Amino acid sequence: MKTVNFIIFLQVICLGNTYKILVVFPVPSPSHFILGSALARGLVNAGHDVTIVSPYKDKKPTENGKYSSIVLEELADIRNTLRKSNLFEVSESNPFKTAPFMDTLGNVVTNITLESINSKKSNILKEEFDLVILEYFRNDALMVLACHYKTPLVLFGTMGANLWVNSLVGSPSPPSYTPDLHLGYTDNMDFWQRLMNVLMYSMKKLREKFVFLPFQYELAKKHFPHCVGEEGPLSNVSLLLLNSHESVNNPVPFVPNMINIGGFHINPQKELPGDLKEYIDNAEEGVVYFSLGSNVKPSEMSNETKKALLNALGKIKQKVLWNWDEEFLPGKADNIRISKWFPQQDILAHPNVKLFITHGGLLSTIETIYHGVPILALPIFGDQKMNAARAVAGGYALSLPITKITEDNISDALNQLLNDPKYRDNAKKRSALIHDRQVKPMDLAIYWIEYVIRNKGAPHLKVASLNLTWYQYLLLDIISVVLIIGISLMFVSYLLLKRLCLSRKSDKKIKSN
Known part of the structure; x- marks a missing residue:
């Protein structure tokens, strides 16, 4: 083990810098923690100093470097509450009711996470970090952590590209072939499935704008008022890592700062007991x-x-x-x-x-x-x-x-x-x-994380759609102007033609008289 640590030390000295990274995976689910701890371990093995915040204690912390764990016990209580419910009973629940439930769960988890981090027991806010990695799961208010630490922000999407995360980096989500994750469709939808998908898309967007995001805004403002402006929490996503791959997920449009790393958590095969x-x-x-x-x-x-x-x-x-x-x-x-x-x-x-x-x-x-x-x-x-x-x-x-x-x-x-x-x-x-990949997914994740830190948030990767309002993005302002001009021209033409016809009729009457 000493030899391994010495080799890692030499790699850090010769090949790059050691960065201090905060990894926040607040969802009270073991499968989510598996992903968060795997990413944290990979970063530690690459020579970085990592602190992970989650509802779980890592039973086998890595010994290859500096790996700190902060356990949010209050979130574990939510996990125990959820475990008491019979999930088989909700398997056939209406997907239009599932979205509000996920928003409510996200609000509860976000609030508890912010309160725990801000509690007197926690000294984490006094520390300094080079980067914040946040698992995104209906927790927009937690993005203010990057503002507090004055670092770039990397989001991690547990379910691949979807309506929740695409808008955060300006990636398109055409409902014609991008199915909502709660509907159980593939990218080849028939008419009725596309109709349901559009209805779900519209419902989620409206609820997000008028219900969910205002609540998240208030949470962020309550705990980090210095990081909240008139437009809401100061979020500036530099990179979106996705737990997906083309062999598993449907091919969809990606903007430059979206990276697939699906399979990064898979370990080398070990001999069975x-x-x-x-x-x-x-x-x-x-x-x-x-x-x-x-x-x-x-x-x-x-x-x-x-x-x-x-x-x-x-x-x-x-x-x-x-x-x-x-x-x-x-x-x-x-x-x-x-x-x-x-x-x-x-x-x-x-x-x-x-x-x-x-x-x-x-x-x-x-x-x-x-x-x-x-x-x-x-x-x-x-x-x-x-x-x-x-x-x-x-x-x-x-x-x-x-x-x-x-x-x-x-x-x-x-x-x-x-x-x-x-x-x-x-x-x-x-x-x-x-x-069949150029590099291993963990190596790809580490490269892009280090890339974002080296390049001060990599603003050159961000698409301009992030600076547009929804009506500008959909070109509704252009379409409206074109329609107004077109209708005006048609109306003026109608008036001219009407006057011309009336004048001709008057001429005919004069000649006949």
């Missing part, structure tokens, strides 16, 4: 891995759904690893093994794993594409339906609504995915795409 390795190695027909992520309690699914899954999985030849949140699973067949935790990335990397039954979370989707494993998606909430729809369109997945599961449709889906080689072939093609 002895008993688990033996279990998978000895599976002659292969293994099906089943996990619904870190936010869902699988034990809370309905008895009918549970019975259908147990019966269908019990009939297949493959062994099953099921990430289950309790000690026992009554009614499970002999081929099913349960555990409260499995090393997911290392399991998916094993060649004997034939299928991943997943909720369709973006991290799980990226990991299964990275390792070339087909998907049976059982989406529940958030962006999972959209991720599942993209996977089905990509030919490496099938998807079933979690509330519509029966033994027959699960069995049919399992038989197709396990016996038709096209799904695994398409998954392998996607895997080849995510590996």
Whole structure:
């Protein structure tokens, strides 16, 4: 370990500067913390001094450099409250109600984060930083941290390019082929889907302008009045890092300061624990891995759904690893093994794993594409339906609504995915795409973060649309002037023609008389 630290020290001295970076990932969800801690660790391994603010304590902090962690315990309380709700019950909720809920959640998390940072217990505001990296998740008021520290601001988008983050860097979001993340559409939408997408887009934009942003403005003004002007919080986004990649997400327009780094959190494959390795190695027909992520309690699914899954999985030849949140699973067949935790990335990397039954979370989707494993998606909430729809369109997945599961449709889906080689072939093609990159995604993230610091916020990367009002951006002022001139010319022409016709009629009458 001393040798590794010495090598890193030499790299810092010879190749560049050590920067002090603040990383703020406030969302009370383990999957979000996985991304934040992975980015922080990568920056530390590159020789930088990193402080991460989040609701979680890193159980295995890196020893390769200076890595500090500030735990916002109040946000962990929100996590515990959310865990008490049954997410299976909201899986079929109206997406037009989901957007207001996400705004409300964002307001609560933002307020608690600002109060915690400003509390007497915290000395973080007295420190100095070279850069602020903020996970953006409906928390615009937190952008004032960059103003407070007088540093450039890097945003991190956990779900790829979408309506939430695109406007912050001036990137277009055409609703004709950019689906809203709550609707579960792909980029190939029919008429009615495009209509719903436009309605959702319009509703979110109006709510953002008249409800959400004013509230965020007040939060920022309350805690950092010196960083709030007449137009709202002083936000000046230098770079937007996105947890996405062309192999996973739909191709969409990017402005120069948007960078895809999807897959940066994936670690080199480690050897599985002895008993688990033996279990998978000895599976002659292969293994099906089943996990619904870190936010869902699988034990809370309905008895009918549970019975259908147990019966269908019990009939297949493959062994099953099921990430289950309790000690026992009554009614499970002999081929099913349960555990409260499995090393997911290392399991998916094993060649004997034939299928991943997943909720369709973006991290799980990226990991299964990275390792070339087909998907049976059982989406529940958030962006999972959209991720599942993209996977089905990509030919490496099938998807079933979690509330519509029966033994027959699960069995049919399992038989197709396990016996038709096209799904695994398409998954392998996607895997080849995510590996076919000029540089590793973590190296790309570190380069651009350092680039922004070196170039004082890189203002030359920002597009001019950020300086336009909404009506200027849509050219409504130009269209209005053109319409007014056109209508005026038509009206004047009409009057001239009318007068000309009347004069001719008068001439005819005079001649006839």
